[in-house]
Amino acid sequence: MSRSADGAARAVAALRARGELWEPxxxxxxxxxxxxxxxxxxxxxxxxxxAACVHELGGDEWLVPPALPLxxxxxxxxxxxxxxxxxxxxxxSDDPAALERVASSARPADAARSALAPAGAALPPAACYHVYxxxxxxxxxxxxxxxxxCTCWRHEGERHRALERGWAFTMRExxxxxDDDAVGRFAERGTERALALAGxxxxxxxxxxxxxxxxxxxxxxxxxxxRVKALKHELLLPLGDDAEVAAASVNVHERFFGESFGILxxxxxxxxxxCVAFGVERWLLAFLxxxxxxxxxxxxxxxxxxxxxxxxxxxxxxxxxxxxx
Amino acid sequence: MSRSADGAARAVAALRARGELWEPxxxxxxxxxxxxxxxxxxxxxxxxxxAACVHELGGDEWLVPPALPLxxxxxxxxxxxxxxxxxxxxxxSDDPAALERVASSARPADAARSALAPAGAALPPAACYHVYxxxxxxxxxxxxxxxxxCTCWRHEGERHRALERGWAFTMRExxxxxDDDAVGRFAERGTERALALAGxxxxxxxxxxxxxxxxxxxxxxxxxxxRVKALKHELLLPLGDDAEVAAASVNVHERFFGESFGILxxxxxxxxxxCVAFGVERWLLAFLxxxxxxxxxxxxxxxxxxxxxxxxxxxxxxxxxxxxx
Numbered sequence: 001m002s003r004s005a006d007g008a009a010r011a012v013a014a015l016r017a018r019g020e021l022w023e024p025x026x027x028x029x030x031x032x033x034x035x036x037x038x039x040x041x042x043x044x045x046x047x048x049x050x051a052a053c054v055h056e057l058g059g060d061e062w063l064v065p066p067a068l069p070l071x072x073x074x075x076x077x078x079x080x081x082x083x084x085x086x087x088x089x090x091x092x093s094d095d096p097a098a099l100e101r102v103a104s105s106a107r108p109a110d111a112a113r114s115a116l117a118p119a120g121a122a123l124p125p126a127a128c129y130h131v132y133x134x135x136x137x138x139x140x141x142x143x144x145x146x147x148x149x150c151t152c153w154r155h156e157g158e159r160h161r162a163l164e165r166g167w168a169f170t171m172r173e174x175x176x177x178x179d180d181d182a183v184g185r186f187a188e189r190g191t192e193r194a195l196a197l198a199g200x201x202x203x204x205x206x207x208x209x210x211x212x213x214x215x216x217x218x219x220x221x222x223x224x225x226x227r228v229k230a231l232k233h234e235l236l237l238p239l240g241d242d243a244e245v246a247a248a249s250v251n252v253h254e255r256f257f258g259e260s261f262g263i264l265x266x267x268x269x270x271x272x273x274x275c276v277a278f279g280v281e282r283w284l285l286a287f288l289x290x291x292x293x294x295x296x297x298x299x300x301x302x303x304x305x306x307x308x309x310x311x312x313x314x315x316x317x318x319x320x321x322x323x324x325x
Numbered sequence: 326m327s328r329s330a331d332g333a334a335r336a337v338a339a340l341r342a343r344g345e346l347w348e349p350x351x352x353x354x355x356x357x358x359x360x361x362x363x364x365x366x367x368x369x370x371x372x373x374x375x376a377a378c379v380h381e382l383g384g385d386e387w388l389v390p391p392a393l394p395l396x397x398x399x400x401x402x403x404x405x406x407x408x409x410x411x412x413x414x415x416x417x418s419d420d421p422a423a424l425e426r427v428a429s430s431a432r433p434a435d436a437a438r439s440a441l442a443p444a445g446a447a448l449p450p451a452a453c454y455h456v457y458x459x460x461x462x463x464x465x466x467x468x469x470x471x472x473x474x475c476t477c478w479r480h481e482g483e484r485h486r487a488l489e490r491g492w493a494f495t496m497r498e499x500x501x502x503x504d505d506d507a508v509g510r511f512a513e514r515g516t517e518r519a520l521a522l523a524g525x526x527x528x529x530x531x532x533x534x535x536x537x538x539x540x541x542x543x544x545x546x547x548x549x550x551x552r553v554k555a556l557k558h559e560l561l562l563p564l565g566d567d568a569e570v571a572a573a574s575v576n577v578h579e580r581f582f583g584e585s586f587g588i589l590x591x592x593x594x595x596x597x598x599x600c601v602a603f604g605v606e607r608w609l610l611a612f613l614x615x616x617x618x619x620x621x622x623x624x625x626x627x628x629x630x631x632x633x634x635x636x637x638x639x640x641x642x643x644x645x646x647x648x649x650x
Binding site: 022024025028029030031032033036039040060061062063064065066067068069070071072073074079080081083084085086087088089090091092094099102103104105108109111112113115116118119120121123130133134151153155157167168 | 347349350353354355356357358361364365385386387388389390391392393394395396397398399404405408409410411412413414415416417419424427428429430433434436437438440441443444445446448455458459476478480482492493
């Protein structure tokens with residue numbers, strides 16, 4: 001219980017005790033019962049919020065596959081930026097002798113670990129890479145906005161904690177590529193909507209400037225950091241006891257992904273881009289921290305994406321909160 | 326287009342041409358537009374069908390995590406049965422020097438493939454393993470029914486084909502554990518409901534006896550095959566040109582999983598089990614084969630899980646169709 005706050009930790013403990021939350025392995029969580037119903041309601045609100053962000057630019061929702069070519073992450077500069085988080089998917093070798101050794105082993109799990117083909121795909125560390133890859137080498141005839149949701153993977157060693165920091169977790173994103181003005185307005189509207197949703201859900205919230213935890217030591221990493229110049233703001237939701245969780249982020253990437261993926265405006269210059277990303281489980285956790293683990297105490301979630309005056313916005317210096325995307 | 330039928334292949338080609346279906350890598354498919362709306366409507370129908378199957382036994386829906394401990398598959402005898410399909414998830418080593426080599430490499434994807442920690446989890450080859458694992462070593466006080474949906478992974482070498490045979494695909498399952506009578510009735514009701522849904526969707530369908538494609542050569546595999554005695558029926562949906570796809574299966578496992586996972590009835594004997602499994606993308610493909618790729622030609626999908634006289638049931642000998650679970 002080192003870092004996690006009392007309210008959140010108590011809520012997770014209550015869900016575990018009710019059998020509504022279980023962890024087959026560190027960072028991998030299952031849900032059922034009231035906790036699942038609440039998660040799904042929050043997921044729908046975040047989907048509606050993201051849909052509103054992209055609809056006003058004529059955009060739509062995509063269903064992206066659950067893995068990416070490694071070449072996509074290479075093009076995105078991911079390996080120099082965040083290699084410490086990465087998870088790859090490897091199928092077993094198709095060599096019959098290797099399979100036979102697995103099938104007949106007294107310790108088949110260990111045998112399988114030793115019989116893998118070279119990794120064939122990356123499990124996505126963020127949903128938006130799928131969008132950049134699908135639009136690669138295209139010329140946009142105007143702002144292009146897309147919302148996607150997928151299971152994302154970030155391995156964080158011993159730091160996994162149920163709902164707060166999963167090896168696998170659910171990310172909803174709204175992504176926009178276009179000229180600076182359209183992208184800037186998109187990021188602003190996303191910021192407003194995220195704050196409004198937190199307010200409607202009865203969760204205190206504030207935006208703070210943040211920096212991505214780039215993999216530090218390499219010259220390449222530093223160069224990327226310069227090049228990205230990502231302006232990142234995180235929506236921090238309270239977990240109790242002064243702890244907070246970064247449950248959304250608004251990331252203005254300027255021309256980084258337009259350049260990296262050859263996504264051009266009609267004048268031939270690289271598109272600017274921004275994404276607004278939400279961690280579904282973190283919203284669930286913050287809701288539980290605010291309202292407790294008992295469903296009888298929960299305010300209604302449905303229709304919560306209307307604006308609200310309860311949202312509180314203030315900015316402050318970058319800090320090392322729990323953060324994603 | 327070796328095996329895939331004309332109707333299905335033409336529909337997939339039309340979706341590709343409209344930009345509604347794309348494959349970032351073999352066996353990994355993205356969807357948008359009308360195709361995505363149709364997929365989601367079919368997904369909801371299958372969810373409602375599975376919910377009906379489990380609700381009448383007092384069961385509920387679980388959200389299972391996107392990966393499994395390898396120990397779960399070991400307990401299920403999976404490595405001796407289907408090692409050829411298996412995909413594992415491995416995060417990068419947390420050794421800073423190894424990460425540094427990845428981050429500074431001129432070919433970082435290759436460097437990352439060489440810097441993996443031993444695989445930490447398995448990507449699920451079927452959704453129901455999560456249920457057996459969560460109920461392991463429990464004594465049931467009556468039939469226990471659960472519905473789950475998750476992305477499942479089966480690598481099939483060069484045989485991947487969009488919507489028909491994905492490396493990753495979406496599986497909806499209804500699972501029941503209990504005494505033979507309850508499990509038998511559950512399997513019967515699932516069979517009836519699957520046929521009824523196909524009829525309502527305007528898709529000709531028939532059930533056929535099937536055998537799982539066990540990994541053949543090992544003595545252990547043969548012993549498992551004996552022990553499982555799985556009675557498997559597949560719902561075959563037409564793809565045109567006499568081709569069919571196994572879009573659902575009803576699997577009666579007798580006491581195999583009850584024994585393997587120590588799931589007991591109140592009298593201390595192992596529970597029997599059955600699952601009804603649906604491949605969401607295969608239903609989408611069969612719908613497209615039946616009604617064409619143009620949304621204007623599609624019958625309404627919503628509310629389709631009512632019984633229908635159009636469903637046709639006949640059984641025949643086991644055969645090697647496209648099959649799952």
